Amino acid sequence: MSSEPLGLVAGEGLFPLLVARGARAAGRRVVCVGLWGFASAQLAGDCDDFRWAGVLRLGKWVRTLRRGGCREAIIVGRVAKSLMHDRWRWLRYIPDLRGLRAALRVVRDTRPNTVLLTLAEEMAAAGITLIDSTAYCPDHLAHEGVMTRRRPTQAQLADVETGWAICQQISRLDIGQAIAVKDREVIAVEALEGTDAMIERAGRLCRGGGWTLIKVSNSRHDMRLDVPTVGESTIRNAKKAGAACIALEAGRTILLDKARVLELADQLGIAVVGRAGTPAA
Known part of the structure; x- marks a missing residue:
């Protein structure tokens, strides 16, 4: 596996912690974007660099990971699916320009698989490749x-x-x-x-x-x-x-x-x- 820094975009739950610990044990520096309202603050202690960002602030995700030298990233952790059906979602989770562009691509199809594939494409366009989210925790x-x-x-x-x-x-x-x-x-x-x-x-x-x-x-x-x-x-x-x-x-x-x-x-x-x-x- 690569020894380059690994980007981590973290939602809710223990899964991001398992990934961060596994990646560091494998010798990779972990640069993490914790999603406000979802990620655990505890995660900061298991990462080399940790920054908070909104769930639709995709531009900030990219800037944080690129500044950290990441060319690969993992997105894990729960974000409530009901978010996509919240009538106030645009006010609660104000997107940045890159996030808005991604959101407009899925406005007619908000199924989770469509949303996640769109995120992967946007990240790839910014030079960050998403990898298998279980790569650093196969024992689980x-x-x-x-x-x-x-x-x-x-x-x-x-x-x-x-x-x-x-x-x-x-x-x-x-x-x-x-x-x-x-x-x-x-x-x-x-x-x-x-x-x-x-x-x-x-x-x-x-x-x-x-x-x-x-x-x-x-x-x-x-x-x-x-x-x-x-x-x-x-x-x-x-x-x-x-x-x-x-x-x-x-x-x-x-x-x-x-x-x-x-x-x-x-x-x-x-x-x-x-x-x-x-x-x-």
Whole structure:
């Protein structure tokens, strides 16, 4: 891998921390743009240079990274999808010129994949190439097979088998990346609200518990952009809502501190399995 400085554009959650720590351990200086309202202030301690910027201040992103000598960058961390549907978004997140240009390109298509690909193109035009967001934390990727000591039941494996192709289909249609299944019946589908809200809804709809959460990547998935993640909060929320099994796409889903996530799942009695992805029809 390169020894040049690595740019990092960071949203919410632990994923940016894993990337920063992994890149520095590999000998790269990390220049980070933390997105106001989303990134953790803790991240500054894991980067060599840290600057705050607005989520639509793309020009500032570019200037910060270029001043830091970056020709490669990673964009990771959650930014609420509902932002694109906020009626006051132009006032809350005033764009700079480069950000406005990018925003105008997606005004008719605000699907996450379109927005992220546009960001990648704008960054490339400025001389900064986005790279695989898991390049510096491969040990945290889900692997194929049962990952916890607790094993899924035959009924849960049947739910995974039933729901897998359905989940890939809704992902291909850009609806969401997760569903809840019980007794081979879909009880909840993720949409704009995100996985945690869907988990809560599944718990209300399936009071008896024992359901399975399935989470996949988009069938047009680009490892530079929008890698699905599961963290300790996901496991705790799933337990509270009555989930008994979680199935993830192997090699394409990040466990946010894998060892801790799997240990917590075992403690709470949730089986976690990885399954190889297959193209949706």
